[in-house]
Amino acid sequence: MSTAIKFCGLRRSEDIEFVASLGAEYAGFIMSPKFWRYVALEDVATLRQGLPKTTKVIGVFVDEDVSYVAECINDGVIDIAQLHGNETEDYIKELREMTSGKAVITKVFLIKSEEDIDAARKSSADYVLLDSGVGGTGQTFDWTLIRDIGREYFLAGGLNPDNVADAVTKFHPMAVDVSSGVETDKLKDFAKMQKFAQAVRGGKYDTV
Secondary structure (H helix, E strand, O other): OOOEEEEOOOOOHHHHHHHHHHOOOEEEEEOOOOOOOEOOHHHHHHHHHHOOOOOEEEEEEOOOOHHHHHHHHHOOOOOEEEEOOOOOHHHHHHHHHHOOOOOOEEEEEEOOOHHHHHHHHHOOOOEEEEEOOOOOOOOOOOHHHHOOOOOOEEEOOOOOOOOHHHHHHHHOOOEEEEOHHHEEOOEEOHHHHHHHHHHHOOOOOOOO
């Protein structure tokens, strides 16, 4: 199975056009107000209209009230909730209950040791995302730790057009996640996004 692409930290209509033209499988929006890439729920609802139906919309939340995350899911604004904070197994259970079981959940784990990999392996979330930090740090972690995780995952943290092909070739993640690695002056750069997509897909990218 080929590795999917998630462009995250989208904020502008131009960003949506870039994602759509490259046929990315996932589009991520930061929905926690404490971060500078924050996009409000109503704006995400508007922006997602420019995406093809094949692109899944992911809302990124950091220690938000579970009712807010449930609202985003129940209103159909997002397809997947990405939990990037200290959310517990109880939080995940409550979110499923508040969405009548329809929530699709990705839990983020910051990887520093084998213990972090073990926690990701045991998570009840539908997917796990392995990262180096919070909020587009641009730093990678020790990728050798993920060799024996034993479940599908999103790989994030310091990915860019120059190193993502190596990550895909060696580890075959379900998806790769990039934000700051395809930006120039804190804005999404289409040339970098195109190069990233080409690197993931072996020099080819889908257009829609």
